[in-house]
Amino acid sequence: xxxxxxxxxxxxxxxxxxxxxxxxxxxxxxxxxxxxxxxxxxxxxxxxxxxxxxxxxxxxxxxxxxxxxxxxxxxxxxxxxxxxxxxxxxxxxxx
Numbered sequence: 863x864x865x866x867x868x869x870x871x872x873x874x875x876x877x878x879x880x881x882x883x884x885x886x887x888x889x890x891x892x893x894x895x896x897x898x899x900x901x902x903x904x905x906x907x908x909x910x911x912x913x914x915x916x917x918x919x920x921x922x923x924x925x926x927x928x929x930x931x932x933x934x935x936x937x938x939x940x941x942x943x944x945x946x947x948x949x950x951x952x953x954x955x956x957x
Contacts, residue, residue: 865890865897 865873867886870893874881881889935948944951 865893 867890870881870886870890873893874889939945939948939950942950
């Protein structure tokens with residue numbers, strides 16, 4: 863695939879980028895090089911290769927899914943500027 867000046871002009875318009883007419887040819891060349899690299903990558907055989915999130919082989923540490931705190935409503939509500947029972951009281955903002 864090869865991009866023309868008009869293709870680059872349309873891409874710039876869609877991306878809301880202002881590009882001078884004298885820069886269109888050089889930008890078309892750069893974009894064609896990028897597309898060439900992507901086409902080259904699509905030819906790589908990746909059958910049997912597991913997807914990875916990092917190049918370093920690592921596993922995340924896991925912890926036991928157990929409740930270790932909670933039932934501290936009094937401590938949480940102690941920070942409330944105004945409270946009514948077990949709830950925060952806030953000023954009304956919608957009329």
